[in-house]
Amino acid sequence: MPYVARGNSGAIIAVFKEENECAREHVSPENSELQAFLGQNKTRETPPQEPASRSKLHQALRQSDADFVRVLDDLVYLLINKGVIVFTDLPREARTKLMLRRRLRDRARDLGGLVGDAEEIRLSL
Numbered sequence: 001m002p003y004v005a006r007g008n009s010g011a012i013i014a015v016f017k018e019e020n021e022c023a024r025e026h027v028s029p030e031n032s033e034l035q036a037f038l039g040q041n042k043t044r045e046t047p048p049q050e051p052a053s054r055s056k057l058h059q060a061l062r063q064s065d066a067d068f069v070r071v072l073d074d075l076v077y078l079l080i081n082k083g084v085i086v087f088t089d090l091p092r093e094a095r096t097k098l099m100l101r102r103r104l105r106d107r108a109r110d111l112g113g114l115v116g117d118a119e120e121i122r123l124s125l
Helices: 032-038 051-081 092-109
Strands: 003-006 012-016
Touching: 012 032, 051 092
Parallel strands: none
Antiparallel strands: 003 012
16 A cells, blocks of 8 residues: 655655655555556546656656765765765775766855756766
8 A cells, every 4th residue: 555755735755665754644546646646547548648747757757866866975975974984995986986976066066156056067077
């Protein structure tokens, strides 16, 4: 049975198989709000999801991936700063990618307010 997490607006933002810290609310699989979130139609007679809807879902997933990479980046540095992990214990490829991301983020920060925190920055290397 699905459990849902809701955002500040009260809308469903995630669905889980089991109850967890983020999702404590159980909803019926037939719940119209859940079906809308999953992009499913209420009746089986209607045609499957439009390609545009799939495109929007893929775009949202790509943005979510980019946002999640930032979270992981911050998490790795937090663990390093707390002494939980040692930077040199990471594989060379991981260290190289982390250092590149750190340099890019520092360069973006050096733009001094020209770019907002939520804006994507594209720098040529």
